[in-house]
């Protein structure tokens with residue numbers, strides 16, 4: 001137990017996973033130099049495991065911009081022992097607390113803040129750790145100074161060094177309400193990509209400047225964060241050339257598909273540096289070009305391309321699913337009733353769903369429900385049939401072809417055979 005070594009002070013605000021308190025060593029009677037976090041739900045195995053991941057990540061990290069581990073007992077995660085973590089205290093408030101207290105933050109301060117945060121992130125990535133939950137509550141400013149941020153709370157991080165079986169299941173929901181990212185929202189997203197952290201850092205810069213979370217990459221009226229009214233107002237006082245470069249930086253950071261965004265912390269930092277360094281119109285032109293190169297795209301899927309083709313993809317998806325169901329319906333209609341399919345789309349999450357069901361005419365309780373789901377995951381379109389992946393293809397503007405139709409038909413027949421085998 002922590003009581004042997006540590007003395008607890010006042011509780012801190014927040015903490016969804018853990019209960020944070022000020023703390024100090026029993027041997028010292030001075031300042032509270034540490035933070036003690038007790039797990040909130042001690043009996044939840046998943047959360048116990050998560051806390052042990054947090055500690056595993058911290059154990060491989062040693063950097064001035066990353067919180068330092070002092071003590072923990074999470075190696076006992078598979079027991080009944082109450083778990084705790086002790087960290088060195090960063091003397092200051094978190095970004096949310098500091099930002100709420102001011103009207104605005106000067107651009108060069110905000111950019112320096114983001115650059116230093118990107119340094120921390122680049123270091124983590126070099127050690128195989130992706131944080132995945134960078135948000136105002138998880139960055140503390142030493143002495144409330146924007147130019148001195150420290151990254152904390154690795155409770156959702158992914159550590160390449162851990163065995164696969166110990167890592168987050170791909171299907172586990174991730175992310176936060178500060179910035180909902182499609183790769184974290186979808187069922188089987190690309191949840192271990194360093195680029196996610198880079199996007200969240202851009203979100204932090206946005207937050208410092210605007211004072212509001214970006215929330216989503218595309219809002220209900222199809223606007224990216226930097227296209228919204230609150231952003232326009234916040235940057236109105238900037239020099240036009242600077243404002244333009246800043247907006248270009250956000251445009252390169254916030255495309256909807258992961259692969260279309262700036263990929264590495266290093267690339268983001270180099271782009272950001274030119275936001276405040278350069279001046280004049282010639283530099284603008286170079287900056288735009290530079291940004292394009294900095295995206296380092298493996299396979300470029302532009303956000304525009306996705307939006308343009310999503311109507312095609314949706315129609316295509318619906319036609320193929322509904323076509324398959326109606327073929328079966330025609331041949332089986334004497335014995336079975338069908339509830340024809342419905343399509344739902346969640347463009348924000350890049351997920352489309354087709355649902356249908358059939359029931360025996362003799363006994364309505366004998367019923368089969370089918371759910372076909374398609375999601376854009378990174379640069380790929382991935383489809384699942386009642387939860388099992390059955391189709392994966394590089395996302396293309398052309399939409400889905402006969403290969404997808406064939407797989408849907410095969411899967412549907414297989415589902416029916418299995419069901420009829422059980423039902424009759």
Ligand SMILES: Nc1ncnc2c1ncn2[C@@H]1O[C@H](COP(=O)(O)OP(=O)(O)O)[C@@H](O)[C@H]1O
Pocket residue numbers: 012013014015016017018019020035037067087088089090091092093094137138140152153154155
């Ligand atoms: N090492 C630290 N130094 C200073 N403040 C901290 C430290 N760790 C946590 N805090 C404060 O406590 C809050 C909750 O801690 P956090 O580690 O984010 O817990 P949770 O996993 O429950 O979100 C943070 O938002 C921050 O304000």
Ligand SMILES: [Mg+2]
Pocket residue numbers: 015016137138153
């Ligand atoms: Mg937190």
